[in-house]
Amino acid sequence: MSNSMLPVYAAIIAAALAVASALFTVTRQQQAATLKERQQVYAGIMGKKHLRNQLVVSRFEALIFSDYHERRWRLAGAPADSFDFQEAQRWMHKSEDLALEIGRTNQSLFESIGLARATFTSSPQLTDLTEKIYRFGTPRIAPPPEQQDQQSLEQWKTEAVKQLQAWVEREYAQPTDALLTYLQQNMRTKL
Numbered sequence: 001m002s003n004s005m006l007p008v009y010a011a012i013i014a015a016a017l018a019v020a021s022a023l024f025t026v027t028r029q030q031q032a033a034t035l036k037e038r039q040q041v042y043a044g045i046m047g048k049k050h051l052r053n054q055l056v057v058s059r060f061e062a063l064i065f066s067d068y069h070e071r072r073w074r075l076a077g078a079p080a081d082s083f084d085f086q087e088a089q090r091w092m093h094k095s096e097d098l099a100l101e102i103g104r105t106n107q108s109l110f111e112s113i114g115l116a117r118a119t120f121t122s123s124p125q126l127t128d129l130t131e132k133i134y135r136f137g138t139p140r141i142a143p144p145p146e147q148q149d150q151q152s153l154e155q156w157k158t159e160a161v162k163q164l165q166a167w168v169e170r171e172y173a174q175p176t177d178a179l180l181t182y183l184q185q186n187m188r189t190k191l
Helices: 004-077 083-119 124-134 150-185
Strands: none
Touching: 004 083, 004 150, 083 124, 083 150, 124 150
16 A cells, blocks of 8 residues: 555545444434324324213213203103203204214324324234224213203213223223323334
């Protein structure tokens, strides 16, 4: 090796180190951007989970309360000018309004879940967890039996609300919590 080639070798080594340094910097920046995007997706799903759960409980509680007041109205002989009849209608309208809000919240939640599927490494477990949220059901609430007294009607309402809350926890909250746990555990996987 001649001394005249030393500057050339030094230039090549310096260029290689500069390229390696630039690649390392770009890679770290991409990893940081991916991590930030994943954290935002996680936070979005977390916030929408609580909103969705509350809206679903509120919507179906409104149906329960509507049925409750309608049955009270019938027990009273269906008077023309009745507070219970007005309440039954009010709760029914509230339920309808909440259905539209649930639709908007689901759209936003499903967009966030789509982003999770795009930003996290694809896996059968991620697919399974997201599908459980996409394929949500609707609670079935039996109307109060025809022949009930006021006390039995109160018990029906209380029990229906408890069953609804347990159903929402099982069918909505738990699958979303499972996805959130998975996302948190895989936040830094393959950045």
